Amino acid sequence: MLAEKLPLRTPFIVQIFPVYACNFSCIYCVFSVDKAKRGFISDKEIMDLGLYKKCVDDITAFPDKLKVLRFVGMGEPLLHKDIAEMVRDAVLKDIADRTEIITNASLLSPKMSDSLISAGLSQLIVSLQGTTEDKYRQVCGKKSDFKNIVNNLRYFYENKGSAHLYIKIVDCALDSEDDKRRFYEIFGDICDTMAIEHVGRIFPGVAYGKVLGKKEPSLTQFGLPLLEVRICPQPFFTLQINPDGKVVPCYSIAYPRIMGDCNNQSVCDIWNGTEFRRFRLAMLDSMSNASDICANCGIIRHRMFPEDCLDDHAERLKRFYAS
Numbered sequence: 258m259l260a261e262k263l264p265l266r267t268p269f270i271v272q273i274f275p276v277y278a279c280n281f282s283c284i285y286c287v288f289s290v291d292k293a294k295r296g297f298i299s300d301k302e303i304m305d306l307g308l309y310k311k312c313v314d315d316i317t318a319f320p321d322k323l324k325v326l327r328f329v330g331m332g333e334p335l336l337h338k339d340i341a342e343m344v345r346d347a348v349l350k351d352i353a354d355r356t357e358i359i360t361n362a363s364l365l366s367p368k369m370s371d372s373l374i375s376a377g378l379s380q381l382i383v384s385l386q387g388t389t390e391d392k393y394r395q396v397c398g399k400k401s402d403f404k405n406i407v408n409n410l411r412y413f414y415e416n417k418g419s420a421h422l423y424i425k426i427v428d429c430a431l432d433s434e435d436d437k438r439r440f441y442e443i444f445g446d447i448c449d450t451m452a453i454e455h456v457g458r459i460f461p462g463v464a465y466g467k468v469l470g471k472k473e474p475s476l477t478q479f480g481l482p483l484l485e486v487r488i489c490p491q492p493f494f495t496l497q498i499n500p501d502g503k504v505v506p507c508y509s510i511a512y513p514r515i516m517g518d519c520n521n522q523s524v525c526d527i528w529n530g531t532e533f534r535r536f537r538l539a540m541l542d543s544m545s546n547a548s549d550i551c552a553n554c555g556i557i558r559h560r561m562f563p564e565d566c567l568d569d570h571a572e573r574l575k576r577f578y579a580s
Contacts, residue, residue: 260570263493264577267321268528271353272497272508273309274330275337277302281361281397283386285429287331287510289398290462296511298331300501306339308502308519309346315524316352326353330497331510335364341372348377355379361386361397362406370413378420381413383448385426388439396430407443414447424448429456429468454478457559460510478559487543489557490565492536496528506536509556513548538578541571 277299282288287295316323326347328334337343340358347356357380358373365383373381385406386396393401414422424444431437437453444451457474458465477483492506499505502519504527505512514536517527527533536547544551567574 259490259494259565260567260574263567263574265494266529267319267323268494268496269324270327270495271316271323271325271524272327272329272495273304273312273343274299274332274497274499275304275309275328275334275340275343276332277330277500278336279331279333279361280336280363281333281386281399283397284395285427285456285460285463285465285468287460287463289464290460294462296461298510299499299503302500303337304498304500304502306342309339309343312498312502312519312524313346313350313352315519317350318523318525319352319528322351323353324355326356327359328357329359330499333361333364334358335360335362335369341369341376344373344378345376357382359384362410363401365406365409365413367409367412370409370416374413374417374420380421380423381417382423383410383425385424385430385440385444387426387430388436388443392430392432407447410444411447414449421450422448423450423452425452425454427454427456452479455480455559457555459556459559474559477561479562481562483558484561484563484566486557486561486566486568488540488567488571489544489547489551489554490561490567491557492533492540493567494565496524496533498524506533507556508560509550509554511550511554513550513554534578538575541567541575541578 279288334340344356347353356378359382362383387393390401390403393403426440431440455474455476455478456468457478475483497505498519504516504519506516516532517530540547
């Protein structure tokens, strides 16, 4: 239970957002929305390697290791030319139990796989957009060489060493039960874990009516029943470092607040700083109290695990964040 572990002197998860750009524009993603309508996301599109290494050095000062260092964000991490070096630096400095990348795998060549495996990547999480080239074109808006994606994933799996390969697909990229079987048949023998995830209404501006029709989701992204959530747990165990170095407290696209800037502050100081503490304290009253963005955010409902629920622990936890 998350509530029993709080407050954390070290975040469980740090997300590195290395590239605000993507080579896909999937129909259920914020990249299907015109850039001018997304709101502020980052002052820079690509994180400087020097800034990244400074952040890794900062993280070594936490009293404990991270559980996860994750390369993700609004974009495709493999577009960053230094992504393998970024993984290697984190692994060499031993800052996390697991270092992982979430990718669409369209850029996962054998050379890229060799570099990531050699760098010590713990887990590669691959989001697929269909089981045929036609479906890829429908979902991500781009022509893709599906056979090449399959072959490159097979190469990674056969050469991965101790790395874990997790392959997933969203339900809207599968047309039928036969298509689901095809997904399992194609990828079942070339991955360690696989899953079909569920699309939810999480990104402002996305035309979910075209994706979901009139059906309202009844399950979270991970297949659990949707819960009503009063307190978002994300700011209590995670932080995200954006390409420009700004730190945000969650995975939301419209940021509720900027917690700090790694260009002139340490990651540790931001995690333990006044901005984060005040935001957590406000969140313990409710998402509505934390910010207007939080009040209207649907992300946590669709990504919530019951063991992370803080709703019944707010009054006890407030004393930790009140001073």
